Amino acid sequence: MATESKDTLTMTDDEIRRRQRSRNIAVALSVAALVVIVFLVSVVRIKAGIDASLGG
Amino acid sequence: MSDTTFQSATLEGNPLINPGLSDQTGSSASKGAEVRDFVRLLKPRVMSLVVFSGFAGLFVAPGSIHPFLAAVAVLCIAVGAGAAGAINMWFDRDIDAIMVRTRGRPIPRGKVAPDDALAFGTVLSLGSVLIMALAVNYVAAGLLAVAILFYVFIYTMWLKRSTPQNIVIGGAAGAFPPMIGWAAVTGGVSLESVVLFGLIFLWTPPHFWALALYRRGDYADAGVPMLPVVAGVRETKKQMFIYTILLFPCAIAPYWLGVAGPLYGMAAAVLGGLFVLSSIAVWRDESDKSAKRMFGYSIFYLFALFGAMILDRGVGLIG
Numbered sequence: 001m002a003t004e005s006k007d008t009l010t011m012t013d014d015e016i017r018r019r020q021r022s023r024n025i026a027v028a029l030s031v032a033a034l035v036v037i038v039f040l041v042s043v044v045r046i047k048a049g050i051d052a053s054l055g056g
Numbered sequence: 057m058s059d060t061t062f063q064s065a066t067l068e069g070n071p072l073i074n075p076g077l078s079d080q081t082g083s084s085a086s087k088g089a090e091v092r093d094f095v096r097l098l099k100p101r102v103m104s105l106v107v108f109s110g111f112a113g114l115f116v117a118p119g120s121i122h123p124f125l126a127a128v129a130v131l132c133i134a135v136g137a138g139a140a141g142a143i144n145m146w147f148d149r150d151i152d153a154i155m156v157r158t159r160g161r162p163i164p165r166g167k168v169a170p171d172d173a174l175a176f177g178t179v180l181s182l183g184s185v186l187i188m189a190l191a192v193n194y195v196a197a198g199l200l201a202v203a204i205l206f207y208v209f210i211y212t213m214w215l216k217r218s219t220p221q222n223i224v225i226g227g228a229a230g231a232f233p234p235m236i237g238w239a240a241v242t243g244g245v246s247l248e249s250v251v252l253f254g255l256i257f258l259w260t261p262p263h264f265w266a267l268a269l270y271r272r273g274d275y276a277d278a279g280v281p282m283l284p285v286v287a288g289v290r291e292t293k294k295q296m297f298i299y300t301i302l303l304f305p306c307a308i309a310p311y312w313l314g315v316a317g318p319l320y321g322m323a324a325a326v327l328g329g330l331f332v333l334s335s336i337a338v339w340r341d342e343s344d345k346s347a348k349r350m351f352g353y354s355i356f357y358l359f360a361l362f363g364a365m366i367l368d369r370g371v372g373l374i375g
Binding site for chain 1: 087090091094124125128183187190191
């Protein structure tokens, strides 16, 4: 425990679990956002490609 | 005293250099970390300026980009800049623990383990460049990668602790965002985007030296050879004045080049004139009051300058 910060030393197990859960939720939301971004980027770029081929 | 001698004399053997950090390596050390501690690693206040200038470069660039891809480009610039900041905090954790201004950061406080900060910064750096390449174009992605690498390796790891010119050369890293935004639209680099780069490049030294003037004791304690510490207050004030003079025409150049209209040109002249006056006030003031005021004004200056550029372009688009 000597390597733990002062904040960590004074935290209860419930508090540590609560913070861990918050971090997990943040990671999950970030991954979900990444998936949505990649999907929408694909849609936009494919649509731009189709428009360009029809126009050209 | 040479710069190298200065560094070794003040850093090596310094017992104040965060004694507990070397043990705090496993991810278990971050188990008390909150999400906001990781957000703080991204230096949100610096990020806001990066996002704003990046968006300005994107907005004033000739050509068009799909709004969603523009948003992704700005997001990538923000995340890339933040990631570089996280790696900077990982590398500078020893001196951050000494300096009053930085000792509250997540790593010196023991909230986030150094290894976790490094992994966090590395993953976000790679992710931001990759998404920029896939969503926008390779030139913008390449510039983003260069900006991150320059900030981490050239500024943080090399220049910052070795020369009083650290923020002059290192300032290039912070000058990339408008150029990246421009490249996101045009797919290239041009004279206009180089001028936008030059604008932030010349703004950085007086901005940081104003801070270093009233924090010089902090920098001296940490062994960072900022100009006021190494060359003295008088020389720093002279250099600040020279850079504000050089910045003045560079800030008006976007108007001359047709990137922005007369509204921006007038704003750049007025804001630039006030910046020069503030550097004269710093030169004549023996206390640190004017330096503090100039630091605050320098932030306002850059926001106002790019704000005027966006407004000018917006008015032009509506008209």
